[in-house]
Amino acid sequence: MLLRGLVLLVAAALLCGCETARSGLGYSETVRKLGPPKAGQARVVVFREKGFGGIGDPDWEFSLDGTPIKGLKTGTYVYVDRPAGQHQFVAEEAALGVTRVDFSAQSGQTVFFVARSVSARAP
Numbered sequence: 001m002l003l004r005g006l007v008l009l010v011a012a013a014l015l016c017g018c019e020t021a022r023s024g025l026g027y028s029e030t031v032r033k034l035g036p037p038k039a040g041q042a043r044v045v046v047f048r049e050k051g052f053g054g055i056g057d058p059d060w061e062f063s064l065d066g067t068p069i070k071g072l073k074t075g076t077y078v079y080v081d082r083p084a085g086q087h088q089f090v091a092e093e094a095a096l097g098v099t100r101v102d103f104s105a106q107s108g109q110t111v112f113f114v115a116r117s118v119s120a121r122a123p
Contacts, residue, residue, distance in 0.1 A: 030079075041081045042105030044089070048075060048115040050075040060115055062091040089113060 037043045044064055060072045064080060065087050071078050084107040091099045105111050 025096055036108055037081045037110070040107050042084045042087075042107065043079055043081050043110040044087070044105070044112060044113070045077055045079040046072055046089075046113045046115055047077045048072050048074055060091065060093070062089065063087055064114070066090075084109070103112060 026027055046062065046069070048060065062069055062072065064082065069080060082105070084105055086102065086104050089101045089103065093099075101112060101113070
């Protein structure tokens with residue numbers, strides 16, 4: 001009986017991690033409040049798709065021009081404003097490697113990235 005109760009408790013804890021609901025402003029509401037980037041600046045926005053966040057749902061590690069950006073969890077977004085020009089976006093996924101994207105952003109432009117988990121078997 002005690003074992004059955006322990007198994008049910010563990011199962012319930014695992015199921016609670018399956019659906020993570022995030023609250024707060026959506027991207028469109030945030031943009032309306034913030035307005036466009038300042039003159040000479042570009043905005044970089046990274047979205048993380050909704051889905052299984054896992055137990056604890058840790059931040060994904062990524063950086064822009066070598067500066068770590070934190071706070072990207074399942075179903076959320078982060079943004080940073082940077083000077084217009086050349087930039088490098090780097091994302092790391094444990095055991096699957098590193099993705100680097102070099103891009104150029106113009107003043108007033110918003111550049112979007114979507115963070116997705118990739119499978120080692122993906123083409």
